[in-house]
Amino acid sequence: MDWLRDHLWEAWLGTAIVLALAELLSLDLFLLMLAGGAVAGVLTALVTDSVVVQVLVASATAVLLLGAVRPPLVRRIHGGPDLVLGPASLVGSRGIVTEPVSEHRPGRVKIGGESWLAVAEPPESVIAVGVTVEVVSITGATAHVRPVSEPRPEELR
Structure with missing residues (x-):
């Protein structure tokens, strides 16, 4: 537990990488938005040692990405003309x-x-x-x- 407390930014970075890799299996852009929140956690961990602040910033960023960025991306990726055969x-x-x-x-x-x-x-x-x-x-x-x-x-x- 002491290692985790001493290396919080590495833990956030590892979490972001795992979530981004898991996104390759789902292709739903949900886990990618969570990985974006984890990246915000990395940046916050580089500025402050407060775990509460890091979790709040990571959570807020993930929610913001899920609500504002993901819907237009999904529409753009999955939308398009209907194929008539x-x-x-x-x-x-x-x-x-x-x-x-x-x-x-x-x-x-x-x-x-x-x-x-x-x-x-x-x-x-x-x-x-x-x-x-x-x-x-x-x-x-x-x-x-x-x-x-x-x-x-x-x-x-």
């Missing part, structure tokens, strides 16, 4: 009608270089060959499309 990624893209499309008589639409079975939305419309359409939804292997006014040049290839 498969046919759902075609929703919103445009294509060209290759066979006439209506509600009761499905036609064909070329979307992203692939030919898709397509039905018209709204249901009462009929879409002629060569018209540019936008994919509203995908149901199974059928694209629900609606006509758009102007084609994009990259979709005409």
Whole structure:
């Protein structure tokens, strides 16, 4: 116990290192904030010998880091665009009608270089060959499309 009292800054530093290494296993940024509090304990131990002051400063720093620094970091690290895969990624893209499309008589639409079975939305419309359409939804292997006014040049290839 005397060694610990004589080497408080080393004990705080050891605690900070152990917490930082444990953070590598959890990746939740909780233990890293506690390690930050322990670093504040190291700095306080270099200034004063009072264990109570060191614990108070380390605790306050850890709580401050947990409340103010961790939430934005977690949002930034774990946030981002949603990954859309498969046919759902075609929703919103445009294509060209290759066979006439209506509600009761499905036609064909070329979307992203692939030919898709397509039905018209709204249901009462009929879409002629060569018209540019936008994919509203995908149901199974059928694209629900609606006509758009102007084609994009990259979709005409």
